[in-house]
Amino acid sequence: MKFACLFLALMSLSVGAFAQRVMPNIDLPPESAYDPDRPPPSFHKQNRERFLSMLPDSSIAIFFANDLKTRNNDVEYLFRQSNSILYLTGLYDEPNAALLLSKFPMPFQNFATTEILFVQPRNALMETWTGRRLGPEGATQKLGVAAATIIDSLQPYLFNELLKTYRALVKRVFISYPAKDYADSDGDYAKLVKTIDARLREDKTLVVQNASPLLGQMRQIKHPIEIDLIQKATDATIAAHLEAIKSCEPNMREYELAAVAEYVFKKKGCEYVAYPSIVGAGENSVILHYNSTRKKILDGELVLMDMGGEYHGYATDITRTIPANGKFTPEQRAIYDLVLAAQDSAIAQCKPGNSFRAPHQKAVEVIAEGLLKLGLIQDKADYRRYFMHGTSHSVGLDVHDPGMAVLQAGQVLTVEPGIYIAEGSPCERKWWNIGVRIEDMILITETGARVMSAALPRKAEDIETLMKEKGIGNLAIK
Numbered sequence: 001m002k003f004a005c006l007f008l009a010l011m012s013l014s015v016g017a018f019a020q021r022v023m024p025n026i027d028l029p030p031e032s033a034y035d036p037d038r039p040p041p042s043f044h045k046q047n048r049e050r051f052l053s054m055l056p057d058s059s060i061a062i063f064f065a066n067d068l069k070t071r072n073n074d075v076e077y078l079f080r081q082s083n084s085i086l087y088l089t090g091l092y093d094e095p096n097a098a099l100l101l102s103k104f105p106m107p108f109q110n111f112a113t114t115e116i117l118f119v120q121p122r123n124a125l126m127e128t129w130t131g132r133r134l135g136p137e138g139a140t141q142k143l144g145v146a147a148a149t150i151i152d153s154l155q156p157y158l159f160n161e162l163l164k165t166y167r168a169l170v171k172r173v174f175i176s177y178p179a180k181d182y183a184d185s186d187g188d189y190a191k192l193v194k195t196i197d198a199r200l201r202e203d204k205t206l207v208v209q210n211a212s213p214l215l216g217q218m219r220q221i222k223h224p225i226e227i228d229l230i231q232k233a234t235d236a237t238i239a240a241h242l243e244a245i246k247s248c249e250p251n252m253r254e255y256e257l258a259a260v261a262e263y264v265f266k267k268k269g270c271e272y273v274a275y276p277s278i279v280g281a282g283e284n285s286v287i288l289h290y291n292s293t294r295k296k297i298l299d300g301e302l303v304l305m306d307m308g309g310e311y312h313g314y315a316t317d318i319t320r321t322i323p324a325n326g327k328f329t330p331e332q333r334a335i336y337d338l339v340l341a342a343q344d345s346a347i348a349q350c351k352p353g354n355s356f357r358a359p360h361q362k363a364v365e366v367i368a369e370g371l372l373k374l375g376l377i378q379d380k381a382d383y384r385r386y387f388m389h390g391t392s393h394s395v396g397l398d399v400h401d402p403g404m405a406v407l408q409a410g411q412v413l414t415v416e417p418g419i420y421i422a423e424g425s426p427c428e429r430k431w432w433n434i435g436v437r438i439e440d441m442i443l444i445t446e447t448g449a450r451v452m453s454a455a456l457p458r459k460a461e462d463i464e465t466l467m468k469e470k471g472i473g474n475l476a477i478k
C-alpha cells in the first residue's frame with residue numbers, strides 16, 4: 001500500500017516534472033540489441049509467409065499479444081509475450097499489440113499489404129516509467145513488418161474499414177488469443193480483445209475460428225534458429241542441474257536447490273524459468289508437479305529435480321533424481337535403474353517415421369515388466385499405479401508444445417519415464433516415498449535422434465561420483 005501511494009504520488013508529480021522530457025531513443029538500447037541472438041526479422045517474416053500460405057482463401061487472422069497480469073495490488077508479473085506474436089513478429093517486450101494477416105492485400109494508408117502490426121504508441125511519460133516502446137515506426141524498422149500503426153486503430157480499422165469496404169472478401173477470421181486467463185482481466189486491452197471477439201462472432205455470416213491448430217502445425221518442426229535457442233536453454237539447464245546435484249546435501253531446503261538452478265539459468269542468459277521449478281524430496285518426490293519446495297531434505301531421501309530455463313522464448317525440460325546423501329539405497333537404486341532402462345529403450349524409439357506413441361509404449365513395457373519382477377505389482381496392467389503420465393511431449397515456445405502424431409526430423413520432445421511410489425501404496429514399506437523421473441531433451445534428426453541434454457550424467461554411479469564434488473549451493477552466504 002505504501003508503495004502504491006508513493007507510486008501514485010510520483011506519477012502525479014511526474015506529469016509536470018517530466019513534461020519536457022525527450023522520448024527515450026529506441027535506436028540506442030532497444031532490448032533486442034542487448035540480445036543479438038534473438039531470431040532475426042527474416043525468421044518471423046518467413047513464419048508469416050508460411051502461415052499465409054496455409055490460410056484458406058477469403059480469410060484474415062488476428063494474433064493478440066499477451067496482457068500484463070497483476071500479481072498483487074499494483075505489482076505485475078514479469079511480462080511474457082504470447083507465442084503467436086513471438087513466432088510471427090519477434091515483438092518480445094511489449095504488451096497491447098496485435099498482428100493482422102490477410103490472404104488478400106488490405107488497403108492501408110496509401111498502399112496495400114497482407115500484414116499490419118498494431119502496437120502501443122510512443123509515449124515519453126510511460127516510457128520513462130515502464131520502458132521503451134517501438135511505436136509503429138520502430139515496429140516497421142526493427143521488426144521488418146510491412147505496415148504498423150497504433151493498437152487503438154485496430155477496432156476501427158477492422159470494423160469500419162476492412163469489414164465494411166472489403167466485407168465480400170472475408171469469409172473466415174482466425175483468432176489467436178492472449179494466454180488463457182486474459183478473460184479474467186478487466187483492463188483496457190482485455191476489453192479490446194473480448195469486444196473484437198464478440199463483434200466478430202455476432203456476424204453469423206463470418207466463420208470465426210481459433211488460429212492455434214494452424215500455428216501449432218507450423219510450430220511442430222523447429223527451424224535451425226529455434227533448435228539453437230532450445231539448445232542454449234538446454235545447455236544453461238545442464239549447467240544448472242550440475243550445480244544443484246553437486247550442491248545437494250541433507251538438511252538443505254528444497255528451495256535452496258531450486259535457487260541454485262534458477263541462479264544458473266539467469267547467469268547463462270535465460271529470462272525466465274520455463275515452468276516453476278519442481279524440487280521434491282522424500283514424500284514430495286512422488287508428486288509429479290510439486291513446486292512449493294519448502295521441505296527440509298533429509299538424509300536417506302531421494303530428491304527429484306525437474307527444472308528448466310527459458311531462453312529468448314524457448315523452453316527446455318530436464319529432470320534428474322538424486323540421493324540426498326550421495327548414495328542410493330538398494331531400493332532406490334533398483335527403481336532408478338528400472339526408470340533408466342525404460343528411458344534408454346524409449347529413446348531408441350525416437351526416429352523419423354515412428355509413431356509419437358512408440359517411445360511411451362516401450363517405456364511402459366520395460367516398467368511393467370520391471371515392477372512385476374520387483375514384486376511391486378502382480379499384474380502388468382497395474383503399472384499405471386506407479387507410472388501415471390505419458391513419456392513424451394513436444395517442447396518449443398511452450399514447455400508442452402503442440403503435439404505430433406508421427407516423429408519427423410526437426411521435432412523436439414522429451415523422454416521422461418517415471419515411477420512414483422506414494423506412502424500407503426500396496427507394496428512393502430521399504431518402497432514407499434521413492435519417486436524417480438529421468439527426463440531428457442531429444443531432437444529428431446534425419447537418421448535418428450540427438451539427445452540435446454546428453455552432457456548431464458544419467459547413470460546412478462555417475463550421479464554418485466558427481467555428488468562427491470561441491471557446488472555453488474555449498475558456498476556460505478553471510
Ligand code: GLY
Pocket residue numbers: 275306317393399416439
Ligand atoms: N516439467 C513438466 C514436465 O515434465 O512435463
Ligand code: MN
Pocket residue numbers: 317393414416439
Ligand atoms: Mn516434461
Ligand code: MN
Pocket residue numbers: 306307317318319439
Ligand atoms: Mn519436466
